[in-house]
């Protein structure tokens with residue numbers, strides 16, 4: 001297929017839905033998937049209407065009657081390990097697809113996104129083999145007793161709705177445990193990043209995942225594929241990562257039919273840096289937590305609190321680390337920061353850059369868009385930005401921006417910084433930087449979040465509970481917690 005875009009002639013692919021083990025063309029209604037680093041077209045993507053979504057859910061339902069659910073946990077685990085191997089075998093292809101869809105540096109996709117996606121399958125293949133249930137010996141009047149034991153059954157068809165910031169990583173974080181437990185899935189990747197979900201369909205086939213167990217439909221959210229899927233009455237559970245407002249819409253959809261939801265939503269995460277920290281480690285960690293993936297990580301830091309004696313030094317060091325980031329060709333190994341995901345997202349983040357100035361911030365670094373040369377001048381790049389001097393109640397300190405920016409405030413007392421970190425509606429993650437062990441434990445317990453890191457950030461063990469407090473989500477995934485969401489316990493009482 002040949003397409004003319006931005007004055008360039010490109011050969012592009014047309015993606016398909018993946019339903020019942022087949023790649024399915026849509027009805028001709030499509031959307032364009034744009035490379036955020038250049039503004040060029042990557043591929044043309046079909047948009048599923050209600051009929052296509054119904055077909056996918058029905059394929060997933062039929063597959064529940066097939067071999068997948070009847071296989072032993074060992075057999076399913078062995079197929080999931082083949083999926084992991086398949087991702088690694090096609091590593092470069094996955095990296096390239098993820099980079100073209102997101103604009104993130106290939107070094108990041110090769111280091112985090114794609115290896116973690118394979119690790120998700122291996123980890124949940126392990127997890128399903130060590131899952132235990134409870135049993136009780138129960139006294140009965142005749143003295144013979146009864147045995148109560150519980151079994152875990154798959155929930156059925158799971159709707160998986162994914163965002164664009166870590167497309168394959170977050171998709172597989174949900175698909176791997178859902179499949180390990182014997183469910184079937186219908187995945188709706190973000191309209192911004194549809195490619196790796198589709199490529200995974202090929203890997204699933206090669207690995208021997210039966211038709212209909214893994215289905216992918218493309219499209220938008222409201223009044224489109226996302227909404228049709230989450231409202232579909234034959235979906236038995238919904239897992240979602242993305243914006244809090246979308247989480248609310250999905251929870252409402254799930255209420256119809258009383259379906260369980262697992263929601264990992266937005267954040268406005270605080271990093272707390274005490275004067276007794278190892279400053280080199282703190283600067284390195286906070287630099288990553290603010291700027292990694294161009295600030296498009298729900299766990300990232302947008303509020304930094306630094307104890308006053310080291311405030312000026314910390315601000316200067318974070319600013320010089322931010323200034324050293326190199327934007328440009330994502331496939332160049334020296335590039336350390338990609339663009340934002342889309343033109344509209346850049347407009348949103350720039351509106352906060354303007355708002356910060358209007359609210360009286362001192363701009364320590366950045367605040368605008370960079371001048372890049374050649375092809376990348378039309379990409380959605382934005383400057384890494386640091387502010388100081390804002391009031392705690394300013395909009396920029398309360399709303400999730402999802403860009404490469406942070407505000408740094410000084411603090412004097414532990415209680416006050418814990419209160420500041422806890423202000424606002426979100427409670428996803430925090431990082432605490434101190435060499436005082438007692439203080440580290442105290443502050444980690446005091447900040448209302450699902451994930452507290454001490455002297456590190458994004459150090460992940462896939463067995464640990466992962467999720468948010470307050471408006472940052474409902475439920476926990478990871479390890480046994482994923483197994484709890486993707487199965488239902490059934491108690492069996494046997495009279496002896």
Ligand SMILES: NC(=O)C1=CN([C@@H]2O[C@H](COP(=O)(O)OP(=O)(O)OC[C@H]3O[C@@H](n4cnc5c(N)ncnc54)[C@H](O)[C@@H]3O)[C@@H](O)[C@H]2O)C=CC1
Nearest residue numbers: 162163189190220221222226227242243246249266298402
């Ligand atoms: N992990 C996170 O916390 C993320 C947060 N965001 C934040 O959300 C903002 C908006 O980004 P979006 O991509 O629009 O996020 P979003 O939350 O609207 O979209 C995520 C996924 O949900 C789907 N979706 C949207 N509305 C839906 C609905 N009513 N029913 C069912 N599915 C629906 C989308 O098609 C996409 O697949 C960003 O500017 C950023 O601030 C975005 C991505 C990830």
Ligand SMILES: O=C(O)/C=C/C=C(\O)C(=O)O
Nearest residue numbers: 165173241297298299460
């Ligand atoms: O599971 C992880 O390690 C990372 C999760 C990150 C997000 O959920 C996000 O940025 O949206």
